[in-house]
Amino acid sequence: MKESDFMNSRQQELLKLIIEIYIKTVKPVGSKSLVKKMKCSSATIRNDMAYLESLEYLEKTHTSSGRVPSEKGYKYYVDFLMKPKELTGDDVLKLQTILNNKELVVSDAILKCMEIVSEITNYTSVVLGKDSSNHLLKQVSIIPIDDNKVVAVVVTNTGHVENKQTLVPSNISVNEIVKSCEIINKNLIGTKLSEISVKLEYEVKPIIATKIKQYEEVMNFFQEAFNDFTVKQSDIFFSGKTNILKQPEYNEPDKIKGIISKLENVDLVKRIETDQEGINIYIGEENKFDDNVTVVKTSYKINDEEGTMAIIGPKRMEYDKVVMLLNYIKNYLERDKE
Amino acid sequence: MKESDFMNSRQQELLKLIIEIYIKTVKPVGSKSLVKKMKCSSATIRNDMAYLESLEYLEKTHTSSGRVPSEKGYKYYVDFLMKPKELTGDDVLKLQTILNNKELVVSDAILKCMEIVSEITNYTSVVLGKDSSNHLLKQVSIIPIDDNKVVAVVVTNTGHVENKQTLVPSNISVNEIVKSCEIINKNLIGTKLSEISVKLEYEVKPIIATKIKQYEEVMNFFQEAFNDFTVKQSDIFFSGKTNILKQPEYNEPDKIKGIISKLENVDLVKRIETDQEGINIYIGEENKFDDNVTVVKTSYKINDEEGTMAIIGPKRMEYDKVVMLLNYIKNYLERDKE
DNA sequence: GTTTAGCACTTTTAAAAAATGAGTGCTAAT
DNA sequence: ATTAGCACTCATTTTTTAAAAGTGCTAAAC
Numbered sequence: 001m002k003e004s005d006f007m008n009s010r011q012q013e014l015l016k017l018i019i020e021i022y023i024k025t026v027k028p029v030g031s032k033s034l035v036k037k038m039k040c041s042s043a044t045i046r047n048d049m050a051y052l053e054s055l056e057y058l059e060k061t062h063t064s065s066g067r068v069p070s071e072k073g074y075k076y077y078v079d080f081l082m083k084p085k086e087l088t089g090d091d092v093l094k095l096q097t098i099l100n101n102k103e104l105v106v107s108d109a110i111l112k113c114m115e116i117v118s119e120i121t122n123y124t125s126v127v128l129g130k131d132s133s134n135h136l137l138k139q140v141s142i143i144p145i146d147d148n149k150v151v152a153v154v155v156t157n158t159g160h161v162e163n164k165q166t167l168v169p170s171n172i173s174v175n176e177i178v179k180s181c182e183i184i185n186k187n188l189i190g191t192k193l194s195e196i197s198v199k200l201e202y203e204v205k206p207i208i209a210t211k212i213k214q215y216e217e218v219m220n221f222f223q224e225a226f227n228d229f230t231v232k233q234s235d236i237f238f239s240g241k242t243n244i245l246k247q248p249e250y251n252e253p254d255k256i257k258g259i260i261s262k263l264e265n266v267d268l269v270k271r272i273e274t275d276q277e278g279i280n281i282y283i284g285e286e287n288k289f290d291d292n293v294t295v296v297k298t299s300y301k302i303n304d305e306e307g308t309m310a311i312i313g314p315k316r317m318e319y320d321k322v323v324m325l326l327n328y329i330k331n332y333l334e335r336d337k338e
Numbered sequence: 339m340k341e342s343d344f345m346n347s348r349q350q351e352l353l354k355l356i357i358e359i360y361i362k363t364v365k366p367v368g369s370k371s372l373v374k375k376m377k378c379s380s381a382t383i384r385n386d387m388a389y390l391e392s393l394e395y396l397e398k399t400h401t402s403s404g405r406v407p408s409e410k411g412y413k414y415y416v417d418f419l420m421k422p423k424e425l426t427g428d429d430v431l432k433l434q435t436i437l438n439n440k441e442l443v444v445s446d447a448i449l450k451c452m453e454i455v456s457e458i459t460n461y462t463s464v465v466l467g468k469d470s471s472n473h474l475l476k477q478v479s480i481i482p483i484d485d486n487k488v489v490a491v492v493v494t495n496t497g498h499v500e501n502k503q504t505l506v507p508s509n510i511s512v513n514e515i516v517k518s519c520e521i522i523n524k525n526l527i528g529t530k531l532s533e534i535s536v537k538l539e540y541e542v543k544p545i546i547a548t549k550i551k552q553y554e555e556v557m558n559f560f561q562e563a564f565n566d567f568t569v570k571q572s573d574i575f576f577s578g579k580t581n582i583l584k585q586p587e588y589n590e591p592d593k594i595k596g597i598i599s600k601l602e603n604v605d606l607v608k609r610i611e612t613d614q615e616g617i618n619i620y621i622g623e624e625n626k627f628d629d630n631v632t633v634v635k636t637s638y639k640i641n642d643e644e645g646t647m648a649i650i651g652p653k654r655m656e657y658d659k660v661v662m663l664l665n666y667i668k669n670y671l672e673r674d675k676e
Numbered sequence: 677g678t679t680t681a682g683c684a685c686t687t688t689t690a691a692a693a694a695a696t697g698a699g700t701g702c703t704a705a706t
Numbered sequence: 707a708t709t710a711g712c713a714c715t716c717a718t719t720t721t722t723t724a725a726a727a728g729t730g731c732t733a734a735a736c
Contacts, residue, residue: 030699041709046700064700064715105487105503143477145497146641149443153491153499159483161491161501165443242599256594261580303484368728379680384729402686402729 005055011048014038015057016081018049019069023316026248028066071284071315074294078281078319085320087328091120095325099332105159106302106333111237114309117325118240122247123313124263128273129235130306132160133194140188142181144174152225156193158304162229172214172221180208180218196226235307236269247314249292262290263312274299274308279326284315296322298330343393349386352376353395354419356387357407361654364586366404409622409653412632416619416657423658425666429458433663437670443497444640444671449575451667452647456578459660460585461651462601466611467573468644470498471532478526480519482512490519490563494531496642500567510552510559518546518556534564573645574607585652587630600628601650612637612646617664622653634660636668 007015017037018029031042031049038045049067052058057073060066069077098104098112107129114125135156143151148170153163168174187204188196200223209215241263250256262268271288272295274280279298282288287295294317297310309329311322345353355375356367369380369387376383387405390396395411398404407415436442436450449465456463473494481489486508491501506512525542526534538561547553579601588594600606609626610633612618617636620626625633632655635648647667649660 028699032699042699043701043709043711044707047708050701060700062716064698065717066699103505103507105505107503138483139481141479141491143493145476145493145495149497151493151497151499153479153493155481155483155489155491155501157483159487159489159503161489161499163493163499163501165445165497167441167443169441242595242602245595245598250595251591253589253591253594256591256598257580257583260583260594260598264580366728370728380728381680381682381730382678385679388730398729400687402727403688404728 007052007055010038010040011052012081014045014048015052015069015073016077018052018058018067019073019077019081022069023318026316028061028068030066033066069316071286074283074315074319075286078283078323082320082323085318085324087321087324091116091325092328094120095328095332099329107159107305107307110300110307110309110329110333111239113329114237115239117311117322117329118243120325121311121313121318121322122240122243123311123317123322124241124244125239126269126272126310126312127235127237127239128270128308128310129160129237130273130308132156132158132162132235133192133230135160135193135304137188137191137193137196140181140184142174142178144178147174150174150177154226154229157190160235164225164228166221166225169217169221172217176212176214176218177221180204180212180215180222183208183211184222193226193230196230197223200226236266238263244293244312244314247316249314249316255292259290259293272297272308272310272312274310279323279330281319281323294319296326298326300330300333302333345390345393348376348378349390350419352383352386353390353407353411354415356390356396356405357411357415357419360407361656364654366399366406368404371404407654409624412621412653412657413624416621416661420658420661423656423662425659425662429454429663430666432458433666433670437667445497445643445645448638448645448647448667448671449577452575453577455649455660455663455667456581458663459649459651459656460578460581461649461655461660462579462582463577464607464610464648464650465573465575465577466608466646466648467498467575468611468646470494470496470500470573471530471568473498473531473642475526475529475531475534478519478522480512480516482516485512488512488515492564492567495528498573502563502566504559504563507555507559510555514550514552514556515559518550518553518560521546521549522560531564531568534568535561538564574604576601582631582650582652585654587652587654593630597628597631610635610646610648610650612648617661617668619657619661632657634664636664638668638671640671 017034021029031045034045035042049058053067056070057076058067059070061068094116095113098109111127114127118125135158138155138157141153143153145151148168149165150168151163151165153161155161168177184204188199191199200219205215205219208218212218244259245256250259268289274297279296282295285291289295293312294315295310295312297308299308355372359367369383372383373380387396391405394408395414396405397408399406432454433451436447452463452465473496476493476495479491481491483489486506487503488506489501489503491499493499506515522542526537529537538557543553543557546556550556582597583594588597606627612635617634620633622632623629627633631650632653633648633650635646637646
């Protein structure tokens, strides 16, 4: 906050009020409509509004329109003006039911919670599993399906499972692959997925070379399979993908198509991944996903499972509610862990 | 076709022409614009148009508008008027590249082909894996992740893999589960997934009862896991989900939101599953998915892998192209199989 | 008996004009 | 420092007008 950005308390309150009204109504806020709540005349409010606009916390949609919050305005709001919002008993109950269900694996619980959040808020939620390349290999299995088809299944220390069907090149036998698989298991369990490729080459290959004739081909087979597993990895779970379309800002074909294609774009969605501690709010141009939305996100790390949970909504978001919901889930999970 | 639906050859040609023009232009077709191609006066065309309208092959958007095909019109077109369309060399090449790639498992090849089709046509493609309940169990594995968490992995004879992380109830040990798993493998490999539940109860349970103390709990564990696998199963693969939005009919917020939510609705999409042989065209109200689209679908069955591949596009679809594309893929796959 | 020219009539679409209204900025008084 | 009052701006809505596209029907032509 610059020195020159000083606001007296009435101006702060005015800003808060305008933002909260705009969040509800999605219409530019005029001075007259604020008279009762501000206990001063519309002229005074107009003066303050003009001042807030000069500081770039507010904007006009045209010369004689009411005021609309700017991104800077929203930012000031979430940083300094917003009061934590009590969750309703109903909302808490819904989350509790999931979080108390001891049969649920944590990652499933997170998914279900974010489903609920999406439902409550009418925004879109997304959970991103962290890139599994630093997970550790727990087990590889090769399951022969028929003469020349096998399924390779990899399980990591986080319980993550990947699989791939492959045709076995005609110059190697399924049997050789199965045998090699055993050797890999003996030698590479506990290895980081990202290091498997190198270890396959320098540690496993020499061993297999002594036991299997076609060792070059077999190693190629495994290299390719593992490569797929580490690259593939796109654990993206959406909930309420179309919820955000219910927001009144999505009232034009182009806007709708725009946001939808972004949500379908895996690479773009992955950019939402957290890089910071705590609950972070990225408004408009601050986020790397879409200038017209706000992304509220936070990381989770429970034992070995890591990732990001995020809410995507309009810049005009019910920040207080969203933050409290994420907070609640995050706290519960982290408390539980101890 | 009813007796009274008689059209002379000029009328048939007119209908064909109007439909093909409308497919390209998306604008009602007027009589004057057809004079050159029909080699008769606009008055004659108007007369024929009125007749075709009386037979309900054409419609007007308002009293003095040009004509637009009705669903019945499209239907007559695909059944009797449409000529097979040669695929372009370019399109064939793209598909060939995929289909000739001998390293690709068939199901992956289908997915990639449908991706291409979606790209070529700008419609949305979807591949539905058939309900796996009549697949046969190839292998179950239990992989312990930590003291109370395991991953259960099921592989079927089709190479299909499902997995589920579960917390092990505190009153049974991971070890007991692993042991039981071995027993299940010995006894149930080759069993239809849909019959596993019953066999678990009547064949496996008695065996396990003799070896494991907490057999009731262990059996519950497996029942639940298998139940999940058979129910879960929603192999839906979209390609170009947003492609259909490029079609000019999707120029209004409500239409866009409508189709998008339908595409997100798993239950609705599943209704696309084929029930007939050959390539089938379901226009508008004929399909169970959305009155405003046409679904062109066909089943595939390669060895044990079965499913449906479908194209979703506007009723004003380039039927000839879509049919030829699907035909090409289907023939290639079925020829290959022999 | 078909086909066609011609014309009155209908409806959509676009553009222009007019009326309404919400809301501001500024001045001068409190 | 606050407020009442008023002129002015711009978006929105309604009305008017004009132009274009296209039909249906009648009566003549083939």
